[in-house]
Amino acid sequence: MRIALALGAGGIVGAAWMVGALDALEQRGGLRPADADELVGTSVGSLIATMVAAEVPTAAIVAYATGEQSAALAGLDGHDATSLRLTRLPLPLGPGSLRMALAARSRGKVLSGLLPRGVVSTAPVRALVEHVVGENWPSACPLRITACDYGSGERVELGTGRTPVCTPGEAVAASCAIPGFYEPVAIGSRLYIDGGVHSHSNLDLLAGRGLDAVIVLNPMSSGAWVAGSGGVRERLAALRRRRSAAQLAGEVAALRAEGTRVLVLEPAFADIAAMGSNMMARDRRGEVLEAGRASTERALARLGRKRLRSVGLSPG
Numbered sequence: 395m396r397i398a399l400a401l402g403a404g405g406i407v408g409a410a411w412m413v414g415a416l417d418a419l420e421q422r423g424g425l426r427p428a429d430a431d432e433l434v435g436t437s438v439g440s441l442i443a444t445m446v447a448a449e450v451p452t453a454a455i456v457a458y459a460t461g462e463q464s465a466a467l468a469g470l471d472g473h474d475a476t477s478l479r480l481t482r483l484p485l486p487l488g489p490g491s492l493r494m495a496l497a498a499r500s501r502g503k504v505l506s507g508l509l510p511r512g513v514v515s516t517a518p519v520r521a522l523v524e525h526v527v528g529e530n531w532p533s534a535c536p537l538r539i540t541a542c543d544y545g546s547g548e549r550v551e552l553g554t555g556r557t558p559v560c561t562p563g564e565a566v567a568a569s570c571a572i573p574g575f576y577e578p579v580a581i582g583s584r585l586y587i588d589g590g591v592h593s594h595s596n597l598d599l600l601a602g603r604g605l606d607a608v609i610v611l612n613p614m615s616s617g618a619w620v621a622g623s624g625g626v627r628e629r630l631a632a633l634r635r636r637r638s639a640a641q642l643a644g645e646v647a648a649l650r651a652e653g654t655r656v657l658v659l660e661p662a663f664a665d666i667a668a669m670g671s672n673m674m675a676r677d678r679r680g681e682v683l684e685a686g687r688a689s690t691e692r693a694l695a696r697l698g699r700k701r702l703r704s705v706g707l708s709p710g
């Protein structure tokens with residue numbers, strides 16, 4: 395059975411949730427992430443997908459996410475990918491990419507071009523990847539990382555044998571470059587930003603790949619919301635999740651139409667409560683990781699053995 399993993403966007407908080415979910419998939423679903431036949435990583439999902447492709451054990455990724463040391467990721471002192479280093483004063487200086495705003499064909503991309511250029515460095519993200527993976531692309535399974543051209547808004551796929559030619563560290567840094575927050579990443583003569591600007595999951599990249607099943611972890615979408623609840627930030631976060639869920643539903647439908655079975659894992663009510671509305675909150679990682687692990691375990695239990703086996707899982 396050919397299985398793909400798609401790891402979506404979600405910032406620091408979403409990364410913690412996905413790590414917990416991956417641990418549950420391995421412990422309760424019998425799927426070692428590195429055994430996937432295809433990997434697609436978007437934004438922070440690209441960081442986790444690259445570690446998976448490099449066959450870093452899930453337990454080691456969990457340990458790193460919770461601030462612990464592990465033999466598999468030894469020597470990571472000072473390699474905190476969540477470190478927020480400013481490259482300049484955070485002053486609003488007008489549109490970061492007016493060219494992108496004028497060329498873009500979606501409201502999200504227009505807004506991304508109009509936002510001031512980000513001021514937080516992606517150097518810690520790149521440094522972590524270079525320390526763990528090196529400058530050569532992992533070869534365990536096909537890995538595709540998504541980013542967007544900061545001039546045109548078009549999505550690009552980064553990986554082995556693809557253009558522009560880049561290292562895994564450069565690709566992950568580009569994919570993580572949230573517009574208005576992180577500074578764009580230069581690869582060659584062009585600048586690139588977050589692949590989540592195009593889609594939080596980019597599942598359409600897995601169409602036509604002859605896959606039997608796709609498992610997608612998408613921290614930004616959820617049907618678990620309460621209309622009219624919370625303050626302005628909470629309502630905006632709920633709106634963002636509903637829009638993400640709607641886009642994801644279209645991508646899932648297209649895959650299922652060609653006969654691919656799709657399992658979507660996304661935050662439940664308890665997860666959203668733990669995550670809060672700030673997806674870049676560094677102090678919630680441990681709590682969110684545990685919430686992601688617990689809710690994924692519950693989701694797998696609800697599906698039952700037959701459905702789990704249909705997507706390549708082997709429940710214990």
